[in-house]
Amino acid sequence: MDFGLFLIYLAACGAAAATGALFPTGPWYAALRKPDWTPPNWMFPVVWFSLYLMMSAAAARAATVEGSSLGLALWSVQIAFNTLWTPVFFGLRRMKAALVPMAGLWLSVAATTVVFFTLDLWAGLMFVPYLVWVSIAAALNLSLVRLNPDAARPS
Amino acid sequence: MDFGLFLIYLAACGAAAATGALFPTGPWYAALRKPDWTPPNWMFPVVWFSLYLMMSAAAARAATVEGSSLGLALWSVQIAFNTLWTPVFFGLRRMKAALVPMAGLWLSVAATTVVFFTLDLWAGLMFVPYLVWVSIAAALNLSLVRLNPDAARPS
Numbered sequence: 001m002d003f004g005l006f007l008i009y010l011a012a013c014g015a016a017a018a019t020g021a022l023f024p025t026g027p028w029y030a031a032l033r034k035p036d037w038t039p040p041n042w043m044f045p046v047v048w049f050s051l052y053l054m055m056s057a058a059a060a061r062a063a064t065v066e067g068s069s070l071g072l073a074l075w076s077v078q079i080a081f082n083t084l085w086t087p088v089f090f091g092l093r094r095m096k097a098a099l100v101p102m103a104g105l106w107l108s109v110a111a112t113t114v115v116f117f118t119l120d121l122w123a124g125l126m127f128v129p130y131l132v133w134v135s136i137a138a139a140l141n142l143s144l145v146r147l148n149p150d151a152a153r154p155s
Numbered sequence: 156m157d158f159g160l161f162l163i164y165l166a167a168c169g170a171a172a173a174t175g176a177l178f179p180t181g182p183w184y185a186a187l188r189k190p191d192w193t194p195p196n197w198m199f200p201v202v203w204f205s206l207y208l209m210m211s212a213a214a215a216r217a218a219t220v221e222g223s224s225l226g227l228a229l230w231s232v233q234i235a236f237n238t239l240w241t242p243v244f245f246g247l248r249r250m251k252a253a254l255v256p257m258a259g260l261w262l263s264v265a266a267t268t269v270v271f272f273t274l275d276l277w278a279g280l281m282f283v284p285y286l287v288w289v290s291i292a293a294a295l296n297l298s299l300v301r302l303n304p305d306a307a308r309p310s
Binding site for chain 2: 002004005008009011012013014015016018019022023059063064068069070072073074075076077079080081082083084087088091092094097101104108
């Protein structure tokens with residue numbers, strides 16, 4: 001793993017992470033009807049912090065492998081959609097519209113995971129928890145839309 | 156240039172571009188005091204569309220050059236900060252706080268431009284208009300903070 005590249009990828013994650021601080025959950029989210037399996041609020045920053053470290057390490061490992069340009073391009077897509085989702089969901093509170101960046105995020109994370117596995121076993125493995133978490137987040141976004149038909153602003 | 160990579164990088168730009176549609180300028184921005192040299196509103200989507208095409212083409216060219224991992228990592232940083240800036244400025248209307256992602260964007264675009272020039276002349280050249288535009292955007296963000304001390308929400 002190239003440590004300089006790790007820090008650069010971590011800087012990209014910093015932009016995504018900032019959305020969590022800038023667009024907090026607040027009373028609107030607290031008042032939504034949620035499925036039983038909704039993770040508690042404290043878990044989100046903890047999980048995301050771990051995922052940002054792992055996805056940066058995965059990219060820094062993959063980058064040292066020849067022919068990694070496809071995987072690194074997909075990594076760029078996932079970090080952009082990751083940064084987009086929070087302002088749409090918690091900023092605009094457009095839960096339905098947020099399903100679009102969520103779909104983009106899920107697809108790009110899944111594609112990055114697959115391509116990283118072809119480049120480097122550890123890079124692929126470090127993306128698996130991210131894919132699991134984004135799957136949970138996508139299911140949660142969808143459940144919140146269904147359980148709160150009147151809470152979403154028109155999208 | 157690898158056309159498949161171009162489309163993948165363009166998808167990342169799509170997330171950034173979506174912020175322009177989701178967080179429009181609106182009456183708040185229209186009412187701000189602006190410097191004489193503020194570009195007219197119609198110019199922003201036209202310029203951004205051109206810049207997204209160029210920065211995707213630049214990445215797709217650079218990616219085919221050996222040793223491009225540093226440049227591609229920096230590209231990821233700039234697209235994440237690009238996606239972050241609009242929701243902070245036009246969504247939260249936190250003009251001062253928006254200077255932080257703007258600084259991250261300017262630095263990452265400048266670094267990507269320099270590194271792309273070492274990889275491929277055209278990739279570097281295609282980032283120059285982006286660096287110029289982000290410099291103008293940064294100067295505009297700073298001027299708006301100064302000219303409208305009361306319009307920014309506390310940050």
